[in-house]
Amino acid sequence: MHVAVHGSVSAVFDPALLVEYLRERDLEASRFDPERRGEYDGVAAFGPDEAFLDVPWVHCVRAGYDEFPVERYERADVTLTNSTGIHGTTIGETVVGMMLSFARRLHVYRDHQGAGEWAREPYESAFTLAGERLCVVGLGTLGRGIAERAAALGMDVVGVRRSPDLVPGVSEVYRPEDLHGAIADARFVALAVPLNVATAEMFGTREFDAMRGDAYVINVARGGVVEQGALVEALSRGEIAGAGLDVFDPEPLPPESPLWGMENVILTPHVGAMTDRYHADVGELIVENVERAGRGDELVNRVV
Ligand code: NAD
Numbered sequence: 001m002h003v004a005v006h007g008s009v010s011a012v013f014d015p016a017l018l019v020e021y022l023r024e025r026d027l028e029a030s031r032f033d034p035e036r037r038g039e040y041d042g043v044a045a046f047g048p049d050e051a052f053l054d055v056p057w058v059h060c061v062r063a064g065y066d067e068f069p070v071e072r073y074e075r076a077d078v079t080l081t082n083s084t085g086i087h088g089t090t091i092g093e094t095v096v097g098m099m100l101s102f103a104r105r106l107h108v109y110r111d112h113q114g115a116g117e118w119a120r121e122p123y124e125s126a127f128t129l130a131g132e133r134l135c136v137v138g139l140g141t142l143g144r145g146i147a148e149r150a151a152a153l154g155m156d157v158v159g160v161r162r163s164p165d166l167v168p169g170v171s172e173v174y175r176p177e178d179l180h181g182a183i184a185d186a187r188f189v190a191l192a193v194p195l196n197v198a199t200a201e202m203f204g205t206r207e208f209d210a211m212r213g214d215a216y217v218i219n220v221a222r223g224g225v226v227e228q229g230a231l232v233e234a235l236s237r238g239e240i241a242g243a244g245l246d247v248f249d250p251e252p253l254p255p256e257s258p259l260w261g262m263e264n265v266i267l268t269p270h271v272g273a274m275t276d277r278y279h280a281d282v283g284e285l286i287v288e289n290v291e292r293a294g295r296g297d298e299l300v301n302r303v304v
Helices: 007-011 015-024 034-039 050-054 070-076 088-104 106-114 141-152 176-184 205-210 228-236 278-295
Strands: 002-005 028-031 042-045 057-060 079-081 133-137 156-160 172-174 188-191 216-219 242-245 265-267
Touching (some): 002 015, 002 034, 007 042, 015 028, 034 050, 042 278, 050 070, 057 278, 088 106, 088 141, 088 188, 088 265, 133 141, 133 176, 141 156, 156 176, 172 176, 228 242
Parallel strands (some): 002 028, 002 042, 042 057, 133 156, 133 188, 188 216, 216 242
16 A cells, blocks of 8 residues: 655645654555656545545545545545544643633733733633533534533533434533524533534524623634624624634635734634644554555545
């Protein structure tokens, strides 16, 4: 099996790290060269490339494969796998970090520090996460990673998912049709669904209206899940208390966006899943699938 690593992965890590990791696991691996595409059994990539239509297997190093031409791969008999399953800890910690910052006002004091100001926030602005309700929308890898960590901090965690079964750390599960009921009592709402036709702009004016005035929305899914204009409106009018945002539409967030200047917004440049071992986590998924292919078993995380 020869697996090539496409240059697009440099959006997350140095392609050489994954090449080296796969070689250490006794796989033939090299940097992707379009001239040699006929020699590859698989390619690992962050984003799509026309040349992949001539490679039998494409592994997307992200969980969200919304940029890949799934139907064209299906027609060309190209297998697509993704990296769902490796981001629960990173994203879970990112979301908990944002919630802790909002509750303990750390982001505000960091801003004051930059200005050299010894300034205390009003008495009533600080709170604790313990006892507060978090609603997690989408209880896959990300949602579970968030829910388990929030529950460990004493939060009351509810969730929205298509199946009614409970998951660890979640006290109540709502169906997607009951989204407004699920978010109505929550102090925090965390979005962790894939971007697809059903979830595109699923959070807009009506959802912000349904939220509490002192609630925070946290988006670690995809920018397109939220109607960004409606979010800016809700924040500007004080209809919600704030937002923690890792993802945007478009990315990078344009310099003229009002979100940059909002004190009650914590904004990170799509780095919620970053870790210094990302290449190894992806490498393990690739190795597992190579082993499965060798045994003739179904691949993990197969999209098409
Ligand atoms: P996953 O497939 O493990 O989980 C997604 C869950 O959402 C599934 O359980 C699915 O049933 C559920 N779902 C789908 N539509 C729903 C709906 N309308 N209502 C409620 N639940 C719904 O995927 P994951 O690894 O948890 O990742 C989820 C998404 O998060 C990815 O598709 C990607 O876009 C995004 N993501 C972002 C980052 C980041 O860096 N910020 C990292 C990883 C993933």
